[in-house]
Amino acid sequence: MKTKYDVRTVARQFQIYGEFRSAEPYGSGHINDTYCVVFDQAGTCVRYIFQRINHLVFKNPVALMENIARVTLHLGVQSAGAGDASRRSLTLVCARDGRPFHQDADGSHWRVYLFIEQARTYDAVESPAQAFEAAKAFGLFQKMLANLPAPRLHDTIPDFHHTPKRFLALEKAVAADAFNRAVLAKPEIEFALRHQSITSILLEANLPERVTHNDTKFNNVMLDDETGRGICVIDLDTVMPGLALYDFGDMVRTTTSPVKEDERDLSKVTMQFPMFEGLVRGYLSSAGGFLTKDEKRLLAFSGKLITFEIGLRFLTDFLAGDTYFKVHRDGHNLDRCRTQFKLVESIASHEDAMNELVASVVSSAEPVAELVEELR
Ligand code: ADP
Numbered sequence: 001m002k003t004k005y006d007v008r009t010v011a012r013q014f015q016i017y018g019e020f021r022s023a024e025p026y027g028s029g030h031i032n033d034t035y036c037v038v039f040d041q042a043g044t045c046v047r048y049i050f051q052r053i054n055h056l057v058f059k060n061p062v063a064l065m066e067n068i069a070r071v072t073l074h075l076g077v078q079s080a081g082a083g084d085a086s087r088r089s090l091t092l093v094c095a096r097d098g099r100p101f102h103q104d105a106d107g108s109h110w111r112v113y114l115f116i117e118q119a120r121t122y123d124a125v126e127s128p129a130q131a132f133e134a135a136k137a138f139g140l141f142q143k144m145l146a147n148l149p150a151p152r153l154h155d156t157i158p159d160f161h162h163t164p165k166r167f168l169a170l171e172k173a174v175a176a177d178a179f180n181r182a183v184l185a186k187p188e189i190e191f192a193l194r195h196q197s198i199t200s201i202l203l204e205a206n207l208p209e210r211v212t213h214n215d216t217k218f219n220n221v222m223l224d225d226e227t228g229r230g231i232c233v234i235d236l237d238t239v240m241p242g243l244a245l246y247d248f249g250d251m252v253r254t255t256t257s258p259v260k261e262d263e264r265d266l267s268k269v270t271m272q273f274p275m276f277e278g279l280v281r282g283y284l285s286s287a288g289g290f291l292t293k294d295e296k297r298l299l300a301f302s303g304k305l306i307t308f309e310i311g312l313r314f315l316t317d318f319l320a321g322d323t324y325f326k327v328h329r330d331g332h333n334l335d336r337c338r339t340q341f342k343l344v345e346s347i348a349s350h351e352d353a354m355n356e357l358v359a360s361v362v363s364s365a366e367p368v369a370e371l372v373e374e375l376r
Pocket residue numbers: 026027028029030031032033034049090113114115116117120121219220234235236
């Protein structure tokens with residue numbers, strides 16, 4: 001199959017032995033270009049993941065790769081000795097010059113990972129057990145990075161989860177209306193404007209900065225084919241200093257709805273309580289030990305906020321001509337925005353029950369009545 005980029009030529013630049021066999025586009029990410037590349041190594045087919053970094057989104061790929069190299073090394077050291085260690089975190093393959101990436105003649109930056117075999121990602125959740133496993137894996141990821149040695153990681157996208165700035169960007173896109181699309185998105189724009197007051201709540205809550213993933217979509221964790229366990233957290237481009245709740249919020253966004261992000265039948269988009277419960281239990285099983293009381297108190301709210309934020313981003317991109325997220329049909333970003341806003345409504349209608357559930361799960365460590373009172 002002919003691919004958009006000459007992956008065969010790129011492959012020669014990495015420390016991989018054997019014969020190049022094939023390269024196929026892989027995965028359903030919105031930003032980078034991912035390929036599954038097969039090499040014949042002494043008669044055995046071995047797979048690798050090749051990725052071309054989207055430098056329109058990530059303006060400093062070298063700093064980004066420095067982050068990823070530090071993070072993967074740290075995670076690798078922490079799981080060394082455990083069974084399956086090489087599947088528990090991503091392993092970079094270096095370029096021939098020893099760097100963790102290769103820059104091709106067109107200026108694109110490429111990286112290569114060992115392929116995690118016998119595991120896969122899912123675009124939509126199938127069971128509360130999967131939600132539990134994903135959240136536990138992301139919580140463990142944060143926990144293992146809590147002692148990442150200095151210096152502070154680079155901000156690969158400054159203000160990535162700064163919701164008030166995302167709101168401002170939407171207001172600008174509405175005012176410019178460069179593609180005359182505002183008329184197509186009137187109810188969504190009105191919905192966004194009505195919810196401005198929630199945008200600054202997390203930023204004003206005085207929460208601790210941690211090393212966080214920042215893109216904890218359900219399809220960014222690989223689940224083991226045999227055991228169903230969360231085996232490896234992937235997609236590390238946005239690992240940087242942030243709030244733990246951005247990560248939990250994005251789990252709620254992508255794991256509680258039973259359908260994909262671009263579902264057009266909005267009646268199917270609802271916050272499923274058992275999935276939320278799976279997330280809370282899974283996340284607290286690995287992260288409960290280090291989260292503060294305020295972080296725990298805002299777990300359910302973070303789901304609503306991040307869902308709103310990503311809805312704002314899809315809407316902004318729709319109005320600005322679809323330049324950021326890859327689109328595969330007309331109105332794709334508007335469809336995505338609609339699912340997000342529908343989910344915001346659904347979360348809002350369950351918010352009290354979600355808070356009570358969090359309080360009761362936390363209660364093994366803290367008196368439940370006191371926490372429920374705080375959540376009201
Ligand atoms: P994007 O930023 O475009 O979402 P990802 O890093 O998430 O890119 O990769 C896209 C898909 O490729 C993932 O959903 C996953 O299915 C697959 N993938 C990524 N890394 C690996 C890996 N090391 N082993 C196996 N599959 C992988």
